[in-house]
């Protein structure tokens with residue numbers, strides 16, 4: 287278990303957080319898992335701009351891109367202990383620390399940008415934020431909407447589950463995603479995000495899944511050729527603040543963090559719509575080939591929903607809870 291209990295948190299505040307609590311001008315550090323031009327970067331830039339403006343220029347933020355401050359899962363640990371102020375990371379890398387967040391990585395739960403916005407901005411989002419503070423010592427203050435995770439590989443086009451069977455696929459350390467690939471008939475390779483580019487380059491793994499925007503900003507076109515446009519997971523990526531750091535701030539700075547996070551979230555949804563088609567075309571012009579599953583993804587969906595969902599009912603708050611969420615999205619219950 288990588289997570290350090292919140293009780294330890296208060297005891298581990300860093301000099302940075304203590305300085306902030308004195309309400310002097312401070313520069314807050316923001317870990318960003320992805321590179322320049324990513325959805326995470328766009329969210330971070332907008333947050334930085336708004337936060338500075340809302341504190342009347344007193345406080346600043348500095349973004350550290352490409353996992354410079356550590357792998358995404360490690361940044362949750364660091365923030366929980368108050369060793370790091372903010373992190374922007376994929377939701378799948380928060381789930382190991384706060385299991386109920388897994389509802390956002392349940393295959394085929396979110397089927398559109400609209401679903402993602404509804405879930406994150408409504409009651410579900412509010413509840414998950416509270417759970418994440420309790421379980422992981424971090425507070426979600428903003429979201430990126432990064433688009434569906436699509437499958438890439440270096441070997442051959444994948445049009446069916448049959449085509450997937452000879453591929454070694456990297457997945458995050460996320461049980462639900464591991465089980466999804468198992469339902470599809472293969473044993474995927476869990477690997478930290480910070481090691482994924484090299485893993486693909488060296489052929490340790492043949493493929494992985496992530497949104498178009500992430501594939502482009504991480505230059506995966508240099509080590510991957512084929513894209514299968516699956517829609518099993520709509521990627522959303524929270525901006526989290528260390529709860530210890532947040533609680534050490536005066537009320538006006540806390541307010542500025544929340545407001546800047548909200549403004550950055552609104553910006554992110556617009557940014558995705560503007561960027562995704564452009565990025566898709568760019569990836570094609572760089573030589574990547576895009577296909578869609580021949581059966582309209584029916585077999586993928588049936589297998590994932592039948593085999594993965596029941597295994598997680600309990601962890602996600604029970605079947606009734608999932609039915610409430612499905613109803614709020616206007617979908618059939620299970």
Ligand code: MLT
Pocket residue numbers: 319320358375376378379457458478479495496500
């Ligand atoms: C992952 O696959 O671990 C994440 O989606 C990477 C990211 O943060 O973009």
